[in-house]
Amino acid sequence: MDFSLLYQELTRGFSQFGWGNALMIAVGLLLIYLAVAKEYEPVLLLPIGFGCILANLGMPANQPGGLMNWLYKVGIETEVFPLLIFVGVGAMIDFRPLLAMPEMVLLGAAGQFGIYAVLVLATLIGYPISQAASIGVIGAIDGPTAIFVASKLAPEMLGPIAVAAYSYMSLIPIIQPPIMRLMTTRKERLIRMEYAPKPVSRLAVVLFPILVTVVISLIAPAAAPLIATLMLGNLLRESGVVDRLSKAAQNEIINVTTLFLGLAIGATMTADTFLRWQTLGILALGLLAFVLDTVAGLLFGKLMSFVTRGKINPLIGACGISAFPMAGRLSARMALDEDFENFILMHAMGSNTAGQLASVVAGGLLLALVSGVLH
Amino acid sequence: MDFSLLYQELTRGFSQFGWGNALMIAVGLLLIYLAVAKEYEPVLLLPIGFGCILANLGMPANQPGGLMNWLYKVGIETEVFPLLIFVGVGAMIDFRPLLAMPEMVLLGAAGQFGIYAVLVLATLIGYPISQAASIGVIGAIDGPTAIFVASKLAPEMLGPIAVAAYSYMSLIPIIQPPIMRLMTTRKERLIRMEYAPKPVSRLAVVLFPILVTVVISLIAPAAAPLIATLMLGNLLRESGVVDRLSKAAQNEIINVTTLFLGLAIGATMTADTFLRWQTLGILALGLLAFVLDTVAGLLFGKLMSFVTRGKINPLIGACGISAFPMAGRLSARMALDEDFENFILMHAMGSNTAGQLASVVAGGLLLALVSGVLH
Amino acid sequence: MDFSLLYQELTRGFSQFGWGNALMIAVGLLLIYLAVAKEYEPVLLLPIGFGCILANLGMPANQPGGLMNWLYKVGIETEVFPLLIFVGVGAMIDFRPLLAMPEMVLLGAAGQFGIYAVLVLATLIGYPISQAASIGVIGAIDGPTAIFVASKLAPEMLGPIAVAAYSYMSLIPIIQPPIMRLMTTRKERLIRMEYAPKPVSRLAVVLFPILVTVVISLIAPAAAPLIATLMLGNLLRESGVVDRLSKAAQNEIINVTTLFLGLAIGATMTADTFLRWQTLGILALGLLAFVLDTVAGLLFGKLMSFVTRGKINPLIGACGISAFPMAGRLSARMALDEDFENFILMHAMGSNTAGQLASVVAGGLLLALVSGVLH
Amino acid sequence: MQPIISALWITLIGMGLVFIAILLLWGMMALLVKLTPDKAEAESANQPELPAAQPSIPEADGLTQRKRRAAVAAVIAARILQSTPPASGMQAQPAPSPWQSSQRAASLTLAASATRKANRK
Amino acid sequence: MQPIISALWITLIGMGLVFIAILLLWGMMALLVKLTPDKAEAESANQPELPAAQPSIPEADGLTQRKRRAAVAAVIAARILQSTPPASGMQAQPAPSPWQSSQRAASLTLAASATRKANRK
Amino acid sequence: MQPIISALWITLIGMGLVFIAILLLWGMMALLVKLTPDKAEAESANQPELPAAQPSIPEADGLTQRKRRAAVAAVIAARILQSTPPASGMQAQPAPSPWQSSQRAASLTLAASATRKANRK
Ligand code: NA
């Protein structure tokens, strides 16, 4: 019996543990703290935090043979987890407000400006273009899109990008209001919008996800898997004939996948990939993308307000960033805070779901453009 | 930056799109229409239709790397999806009526005649024997059996075969009644059957799935996986001690698998594999198999009626085709339409569940025989 | 057409069937009988029994291409199934009684003695050390731990080991009471314990699973995957903010995984691997491990009773073996049988959950030590 | 050999084996039900049948116990037929199994005032 | 070419295509809603509107049907806003869709004594 | 080295490390509970204990607050024991955690007429 070997095997836990790991466990604890005490996107930050702890206790995603590696290979490398989550998300979205006010869709486009602005900025700072694009896509403010794009362009940055995407999404009630107050006048925030939607038939609601899939898959084929799964979920919901499948998408599929996705993402956050200045750069630039999204959305809202001669409340520009449904609710609440009779929730939801669509399109186009450039 | 490459990447969606794809998207829309507006097996036709649309928007099952390809490899190539669906189906079937009237099992055998008749016919027309057999198995009128057999003998035909199997199953109330009226006299349809079943103990009900698994696996080993999973589901149901597992089979497992199976099958329906005259042949011959099943079932019902001196209503022969439970209900309804006091539902269900068993056996034997011939 | 080949294909079921297979089907029936009639761990013994029957009807786990092989490769070889089950088990355990009386944790350590004692004994008898250790780990009285360790050290013995682990777990109310009566005096069993637990805060309950993961992963890295998944489940439960995930772990994940695990384990029980004298040895030695666990737990309970001058009822030593929550309930019931006012359930549950933790640690250390020796 | 000959052979052997397998299943089922008597049935047979309490079902007109059961089963089966439209296989579950209904009905018959109960319900 | 030039080109083309795609979606949506009239709406339009039964909502002050609907929708939307705190995307489902609430509200308006009903609830 | 020697070494080291690990867990748990005081407990300690309202529980016989709680916990635990037969691990969940019951019981004790409430329930 070789005792030195035995000793080595028994003390493996300690010998492989360093200060970096300890620090990363603290990062994991912080994420769990945010999830449990602050309830910031707990269904994702809690598994990410726990996965981060495991990655630094000898169970990282890139070590063949373990559960974390299995989850990563099965769900992230294949893109399956973010896509399955989108099936569930699609089954939870109601596009009627957008269909009733299709002009709202423009605000969704404006809310993606931060993605591209940060791409330029990060390139200027010196990030290679694939990494710069992956950082920019935090500005999609949409977890599955960010993970889908980053896992293709810069898998080495997946951990911080996912953390940034989900953290900032949950920080909306803290980040957006000051920007909204700064960018809009009280008079603008008091604008009431007439809610006189066009009636939307069941046929339109059922055809919508199919048509969107066709149109977007043709224009932005790189976004096709994302838009297709999102719209599949929505079709399951709106068809009204496959309640079993719609419920499976909204429960079994999304719950199990979210848990596994979070763990696998967290398990990429080893000390050697996360503890770099780069990571701080990612977090800072991601935040900037978020802010620029909001600013661009508000500016476009003001433009629409000007063009329509004050019929649009610019606040709904802020929820074109996506982050469904938090951003939509926040905008409506801001209007209500100024004037307790000013109800713009329907418009905000139209803009917000438009942002969801535009995020996917922008993410897909980014992927195609960067792949085309990198060839 | 190579703009021609970029242009190519950006316009990929359009450059790969042809008239065939447009036509196939129309086919997908038709399937979704049948699912949503007509409620023809929506849990399957809706995902198949959507998968068909995706296949023609650059996401076919045979293109490595995408979600559809992953689903196909994980669930169809491995046979896992149809088998898991059978676990759920088995957990939904009550075999007590059959156990109480075991003579009904003969009608199940007769209802499989169309499988073999169409095999001969398709061979005559010129289909190679493996394709002819795959077309014939539409006559099993049982989705998982058809998919299981066709994915082994003629995977290139899986799309149209699955579509035919599920469509015709849902067309039962349209296809069968004229044949039933044509083949039986009013006097025959008025035959009342005494419902005096033998009492069935819990022990018999629990032993039944186990014994069927053993007997069928020995006689028709190629049918073993199908019969084993069907009977596993039934054992979970009837054991009464594993309610958690039985419910998981009837809900989580079957719902998620059905969605994925439908998508993967639909994603095989690319323009180049589906838009052939062959496909029309498959659809036509499949319909014929269905009709011949019904005819053979009714003829055998008449024979039994003759032998028992009018104690059997020949209508229950029509539900020996399987298509559980629609065919059983239809036969009972036909009898009721003639005479509002003639209740043959129990007998019809006995015949119908027998058809389910016989379909699996016939499918397995077909697979073994064709494999033996092709060697 | 080659009729001899066809004949061969058609009679494959019979030609491959031998007396051994018939005997193994009887074994499968016995397991199903125990599950259905005696309700011994039905959620596991029923799928194991059915899997055993399938393995001997041409569908063994080691035959490439079938469902059983797929389940085995996906879930057992990768360790994924036992780990996912642990996520669900962790979400069902309440560690508050243990946290309130942390001294109970010692009883958990004592209850693992059988593992090592049987390792020595089996080595003496002549089993190679890896097999001896796999037999010993039945003494963990914890299904997932036993399967996790045995699938790494002696996969050829997985079937009997899993059967022994789960059967003995369900035989607790039969095996333990005589030992408990023999090893303790009536006076000892009448000892009442003051239930004055320290108050446990929510913070402690949330931090506990994280700290345990860190501590155990460092001390016993081979146990890390088991403890990490168990504690992940517990964190989902106690965090209070991810109810969706906690319920998914306790329902969807554990139900589906349990069914698949049982089938895959059962499908390893082919005649040639199971019908050996060895198997009887495994069953006998596993039972001995169970008995020695109980004896060691009771002796340690008596020691604690002596040290604390009669403040500890030695009965709670018997539930340090793990087998949560059956063993805990049994001990409390034994005390109640002697004195209908003697309530020791809280203490028993503390000892019982300690046994769960200690089982995982002992299993992991065993794995590390044997791997270190064999290497 | 020509494919068509193969196809005919496959049909002959295939349909033949299907019938053989199905006959075996028949035998197995008949044996199974015979060898495993229904305890509930056996018990109810020993029970006194409370004939005095059944004025509404005249035994005189030749209705045997079994036939009466069949009648009640049929009534309930009819309700099932009318209430559930022909639906996809996956909706089979929620509906109560017709068999269970008929067995329930059978118990009702045994429990004296069967027809009245069936009407009231 | 320098990366920054590439990045600028990507930004230009990317934002441009996002707007083009979004404009296409706008057109598609507008067409879709126009070409698929809401039957329920059409039917309700044919219905007599029971004007006599609405003394509590004076038509005189210029409130159109649509505006009245918007008012009720707003009341209900406000309740939703107040009751549901900003929560994670995954909790979006359980809450009733604001749209559905507003449509329900619209039906209420049509059904005569809308405001009273809304108050009572 | 002979296998049996290896086995004995493994046993020695294995059981030793199990106990060491478990002792570490003990220390960790003791620290954890000590360093994270239960706020609910702290609050209830500050609360006036309404002694006048408890005529049915005589303080005179030396029952401390904690002991009284234990008694009530025991009653409830006993009910759990009697109602749930020894079942498989997977059925552990549905039953209310004994701990929760005992904590609930503790709150009952605090809330004055504990024993009467426990009896009535
Ligand atoms: Na966005």
Ligand code: NA
């Ligand atoms: Na059939």
Ligand code: NA
């Ligand atoms: Na143990």
